[in-house]
Amino acid sequence: MISPTPEALQSFLDELNGTMCDRTDWGRVADYIPELADVPVDQFAISVALPDGQVLSAGRNDQPFSIQSVSKVFTLACVLGRIGDQLWTRVGREPSGTSFDSIVLLEREKGRPRNPFINAGALVTTDALLERRMPRETLAELLHFLRGAAEDDDIHIDKAVALSEKSTGHRNAALAHYLASFGNLRNPAELTLGTYFHQCAIAMTTDQLARAGRVLARFPDAPMQLSPQRARRINALMMTCGHYDGSGDFAFRVGLPGKSGVGGGILIIAPGKASIAVWSPGLNNYGNSKVGTEAADHVARFTGWSVFEG
Amino acid sequence: MISPTPEALQSFLDELNGTMCDRTDWGRVADYIPELADVPVDQFAISVALPDGQVLSAGRNDQPFSIQSVSKVFTLACVLGRIGDQLWTRVGREPSGTSFDSIVLLEREKGRPRNPFINAGALVTTDALLERRMPRETLAELLHFLRGAAEDDDIHIDKAVALSEKSTGHRNAALAHYLASFGNLRNPAELTLGTYFHQCAIAMTTDQLARAGRVLARFPDAPMQLSPQRARRINALMMTCGHYDGSGDFAFRVGLPGKSGVGGGILIIAPGKASIAVWSPGLNNYGNSKVGTEAADHVARFTGWSVFEG
Amino acid sequence: MISPTPEALQSFLDELNGTMCDRTDWGRVADYIPELADVPVDQFAISVALPDGQVLSAGRNDQPFSIQSVSKVFTLACVLGRIGDQLWTRVGREPSGTSFDSIVLLEREKGRPRNPFINAGALVTTDALLERRMPRETLAELLHFLRGAAEDDDIHIDKAVALSEKSTGHRNAALAHYLASFGNLRNPAELTLGTYFHQCAIAMTTDQLARAGRVLARFPDAPMQLSPQRARRINALMMTCGHYDGSGDFAFRVGLPGKSGVGGGILIIAPGKASIAVWSPGLNNYGNSKVGTEAADHVARFTGWSVFEG
Amino acid sequence: MISPTPEALQSFLDELNGTMCDRTDWGRVADYIPELADVPVDQFAISVALPDGQVLSAGRNDQPFSIQSVSKVFTLACVLGRIGDQLWTRVGREPSGTSFDSIVLLEREKGRPRNPFINAGALVTTDALLERRMPRETLAELLHFLRGAAEDDDIHIDKAVALSEKSTGHRNAALAHYLASFGNLRNPAELTLGTYFHQCAIAMTTDQLARAGRVLARFPDAPMQLSPQRARRINALMMTCGHYDGSGDFAFRVGLPGKSGVGGGILIIAPGKASIAVWSPGLNNYGNSKVGTEAADHVARFTGWSVFEG
Structure with a gap:
């Protein structure tokens, strides 16, 4: 065709x-x-x-x-640019067969999420991008990537949405602490979560x-x-x-x-x-x-x- | 490229x-x-x-x-030719996230297998192709399709392999009876299983x-x-x-x-x-x-x- | 009190x-x-x-x-009399947390049912009682035990109920074949199932x-x-x-x-x-x-x- | 005997x-x-x-x-004294069939833990005892109960152990946030967790x-x-x-x-x-x-x- x-x-x-x-x-x-x-x-x-x-x-x-979870694609691109295939020791590449916020597989698979696009996997990806830096710096890198790719400097984070998630995001907090319990978060759970909520709030x-x-x-x-x-x-x-x-x-x-x-x-x-x-x-x-x-x-x-x- | x-x-x-x-x-x-x-x-x-x-x-x-499970592709093509999208009321189209012979999802999803390529789904596909006919007739249709597509009439079923599976196929028998318990087999379990084992034994x-x-x-x-x-x-x-x-x-x-x-x-x-x-x-x-x-x-x-x- | x-x-x-x-x-x-x-x-x-x-x-x-599953108590008593604690290599002693006919745990626990009172465990118990004998002989032993314990020789098997289960018991057949696939049935699945259906049909x-x-x-x-x-x-x-x-x-x-x-x-x-x-x-x-x-x-x-x- | x-x-x-x-x-x-x-x-x-x-x-x-989880018995006794059978709308009474810190069942059962003795259920029990009071007051009630029952005022909380749990208790934090995501925590997760860690640290x-x-x-x-x-x-x-x-x-x-x-x-x-x-x-x-x-x-x-x- x-x-x-x-x-x-x-x-x-x-x-x-x-x-x-x-x-x-x-x-x-x-x-x-x-x-x-x-x-x-x-x-x-x-x-x-x-x-x-x-x-x-x-x-x-x-x-x-x-854009919410669409951001996961760009975070993944950034983190692969930073650490390459090392990421795959911490997250898998298989469909999960479960819903986006499922915690079930995580228990069975001992804290290694199935893929970087379910919430648990995206938290690991964000955590890998954060890598002992401050959230502000990390989010700036992601925005820089997006603005460059889109050739548009107006792309920004909607703070009201980020705060809105933060106050209700118990499910994501559960996932983050659960990952931490298996040693699969390298930064304090609060920092990774905060970065994640802001990344999802990109407008x-x-x-x-x-x-x-x-x-x-x-x-x-x-x-x-x-x-x-x-x-x-x-x-x-x-x-x-x-x-x-x-x-x-x-x-x-x-x-x-x-x-x-x-x-x-x-x-x-x-x-x-x-x-x-x-x-x-x-x-x-x-x-x-x-x-x-x-x-x-x-x-x-x-x-x-x-x-x-x- | x-x-x-x-x-x-x-x-x-x-x-x-x-x-x-x-x-x-x-x-x-x-x-x-x-x-x-x-x-x-x-x-x-x-x-x-x-x-x-x-x-x-x-x-x-x-x-x-x-060819074993590669046969599932051709059975699917045949059965879609016969009954079209009706098949999807009995089997899904999603990756399962579990191994080929898992029975776990089947319990949770009440007898509708995730996709036609895991064993449970392939049994349903074969059952739909069988459709109150005799296994011999059904297998002849499948072989006819394969021989025509490959332009080679030498393609045949290895009877020794089919019998070999039959005597050890308890896992598949479990899946078939489990599907039957949810009403998702239309033929006697033995006939569907027999057809399935022969289809997998195509050489x-x-x-x-x-x-x-x-x-x-x-x-x-x-x-x-x-x-x-x-x-x-x-x-x-x-x-x-x-x-x-x-x-x-x-x-x-x-x-x-x-x-x-x-x-x-x-x-x-x-x-x-x-x-x-x-x-x-x-x-x-x-x-x-x-x-x-x-x-x-x-x-x-x-x-x-x-x-x-x- | x-x-x-x-x-x-x-x-x-x-x-x-x-x-x-x-x-x-x-x-x-x-x-x-x-x-x-x-x-x-x-x-x-x-x-x-x-x-x-x-x-x-x-x-x-x-x-x-x-009496249906109440029979499992007496089968268990008989089989413990026969083989003692050997039984516990084949079946556990823990509550299952799932319904009576669940097959999920069986996959996770590789064919060793949680306890002798869920269906999968009772099939193993019956299989252990059967132990290469004929179903007739095994059922006679169980009836003998019940009649002696109750001091009443009128206790019998309701054949119509036994046949009724046999024709619809796909779920139990699935469990039996599944157990067999892990080597946890010692008799042909049909014999164990037949014995089980008759044991449950005791009136x-x-x-x-x-x-x-x-x-x-x-x-x-x-x-x-x-x-x-x-x-x-x-x-x-x-x-x-x-x-x-x-x-x-x-x-x-x-x-x-x-x-x-x-x-x-x-x-x-x-x-x-x-x-x-x-x-x-x-x-x-x-x-x-x-x-x-x-x-x-x-x-x-x-x-x-x-x-x-x- | x-x-x-x-x-x-x-x-x-x-x-x-x-x-x-x-x-x-x-x-x-x-x-x-x-x-x-x-x-x-x-x-x-x-x-x-x-x-x-x-x-x-x-x-x-x-x-x-x-005493760690042995404390769950006494918390349960206290909370039943306070709110009686209302507790059972928030937590079940069935064995879980899974390990003490499992999160799997919680997903399937939409945030109602199986029983008050697994960690998730104990968090709900502690949360019900806390009931918009301060942790200090709640723990004082529990200690009062224990000291009275044991006739010994030396029973105390080992602060070092409580802090030790707090810094490593990611699994419990995950459970708490998960419960909160289903609306089954009534106090801020941090307060319930803090109370729980101190209760477990009773010596x-x-x-x-x-x-x-x-x-x-x-x-x-x-x-x-x-x-x-x-x-x-x-x-x-x-x-x-x-x-x-x-x-x-x-x-x-x-x-x-x-x-x-x-x-x-x-x-x-x-x-x-x-x-x-x-x-x-x-x-x-x-x-x-x-x-x-x-x-x-x-x-x-x-x-x-x-x-x-x-």
Whole structure:
């Protein structure tokens, strides 16, 4: 299948936005983070960054939202740049078969989380990035990476969201202390948690997120580059683990690596072809954006960009 | 990355065969199926079917081996052809996070196996293909499909292996009766088990298996075709679930959909580019071919065929 | 607290029978064994065997019912008589924390069931009693034991119930094959299952069951005797494991060793003081007799026989 | 069986002390609490409080040790005195089938711990006792109860041990935050944890502990009394849940309600007959005192006090 022209793609995105906005069932916004619970559910945005530098968009593509777990992809990229394959002694690379905040496997597997995209694994990744530095310094490095990748210095942390998580994040605190009990946190639990909550509170628009994702789509002209192997591997993890216990279904339906967040954002990579960001704040039963997932399905069908297409 | 020429690829395969045969650690053959326990461990074969009809090979590419769980891919293709998406009411599409013969998830999920590639799910798939017919008729349909896809009527069932499994297959019998207790078997457990054991006992060479895999690689000139969507979806399941609890690692290292069997075979699909079969009977800790997995890694690096490459 | 006189106890039992029969919520009969599903739910019986040889009763104390899992107590007594502590290499002595037919722990604990009163453990116990003999001979030994202990040769196996279980017992068949896969069955799974189904289908009245239980209550004049240590230990197992995942609650409320069956019977031992059988076929959520459990609570309060009383 | 005379019992205890002290395998002291790791392992003490007011002892019966989880029995008694059966809406009464600090069941059962003697359940009990008061006040109430029951005002909290736990108690912190995430903590996690660590750090001799246990043995002349029902029920919980996943074995071998702590102490109740405290700091694989468990076995055999004896 041949990729559509930018013009055809723009028309498709406009039409898609219309179809999505006509929906009546938007899913439910995450209610366990107070600041996110107030976000109106009936919103949709999509942006597609192409290899030639263009970004096509539709819907509320200039509305910043909380990227939440999508940040885990960029933290992973940063930490692999810092310590490389050493990370894999502390976290696995397998789908977990359980929900994003499950603590069950952690007991059975003695404190080594299954992969860097479930909460426990992301706490380890953040802890590895923190590495005896101050949270401020660590978050600055992550923001620097994101701003460089997206070529946009407006990307920032939403402090109100970060504090909102902090006051309610007992489940993540449990995971952090549990990891610590197995010696798999190197910093005080409070520092790692604080850094993690701030990282999740990064606010971006779909335009910004699609631009930042170019680093994974391996566009030759992207402002920042990962090594080919590193980009491939992160994409592989997004494919097998990017949607928690809905990862298999996303691969089955969409056929592209993706990473979702409970803020309703999804970053989707079509290697060599596009970096796609969708956003709609209502979630499905797996904690992934309901409308965003459906939009991704439509995009894959229209473009033929599934990696399983050949 | 540009695909290598057939000549370069043939040289690479010959060299790979040499490297692999120099190894001293071949893993351990599956010892719970008596007939497989006798297979000498120090064997290797690889075959690569290309879109132009060529099949390049190295090693013992004319040695038939027991395809075992690789058969699950073809049973799935057949049953989807018969009943389509109805199958998904009885089996899921998510990685299981547990070993191939685990019964734990089945209890928690009330008899609906996680995916069609773990044993419990494959029993349901076989049961759906059997569908009140006789095992003989069902197996004939499966063989017909395989022979047509591989253009080779020599593909057959190794009766000694089938009987060998039957006498020791208590774990599979437990899974079958457990599924039956939830009403998720439609035929008598003995018939479904008998069909399953015979399906797993199909013997093929890597040449035959690579040719049969063309149906998933979507070569325009392949003798048999699946619908594009069906091929994509089966490839997606192979990517997320094809290597049991080693699926994430295979995706991470190799970046291609694959399905392994305890006979030591692996079928690997590079959509649009190649259908690859490797075989080496010694297994790693996840029950996947040890040398075969490493060979797959080498092939992916040499060819740049990773779907995450772009 | 002083034990009540036989006269006071008889009055209490008559009154208890009246109270229980006035109930409107009897629980639900086990519907997964067809022959049991037809038993009218609104029935109650209680019998109390005393050290002096008297048996006091009320309700339908001459109505035979299927003792089901209560039989596990007597099989255990027989097999300990045969092979002694060797049994404990094959089965544990701990509460399972899971339901009676759970297969989860069995996977984690590699085929050694937690205790002899969950189904998996009872299958091992029956298998140990069978020990390369024919089922007929084994069942004859068990009946001989029960008839001797109860001084009543009318105790028999209800063949219709045994066959009824056999045709629907997929869950037990799964457990048996699973045990076999770990080498923890010594006889063909079909023989062990057949023996188990027949043992569970033994029919007894509460009078007969209370009399048989005297062997555990350690009455000096009982027709059959176990060693003091053996009786104590079986009582201990009944206390910690006799009501599946409702065992803790039974100990908390009633304070006496007891073993329930899905036929609605419960055998309760007040060591040195009484052997009590209650029956009412409707079950609570744990698969124990709903009305029988409440009656046991009343008996313990009235008599002060709780072992925790002092 | 008739209880031995005090003279015979004293001779037995002296002999038992000799036998125990000749041992070479004492188990291993808990190494995860630094202050406990330094306790010499080769120590033994036993004290038996009788209904007539006598306390018979042998070994190091005047050596204070950290009672740790034995405190859970007294916290439970206090909290039941305060809020009665309301407690059971927040914690269950069933054996857990898992280790003392397991978090697995908590996930499956949505934050309601199985029983008040595993760590998660004890945190809830402590939280219920705390009930918006200050930790200091709550601990004073508990000490007041213990000192009154033991008639000894020397009982105190070992601050060094409390601080030692606090700095390493990540597992308990994980449990507390996990409970909080389900709304099953009513006080800030830090306050509940602090109270819990101090309660566990209470230091007592076996003489003091045996005297305090009289409240559960229901001696008519004990200085403090619980209602008969409350004492029976706490004894029942000790029988089914008092030794974590070794509870069934303790009931099987010893036949008496008991509660162990990782400091090496065990409180054992023979209702109406004796309150027994044993101590030896080395632990077995279940986290219960190795030598203490064996001593309890000897005591039960010598005295015939098993509740299953009749």
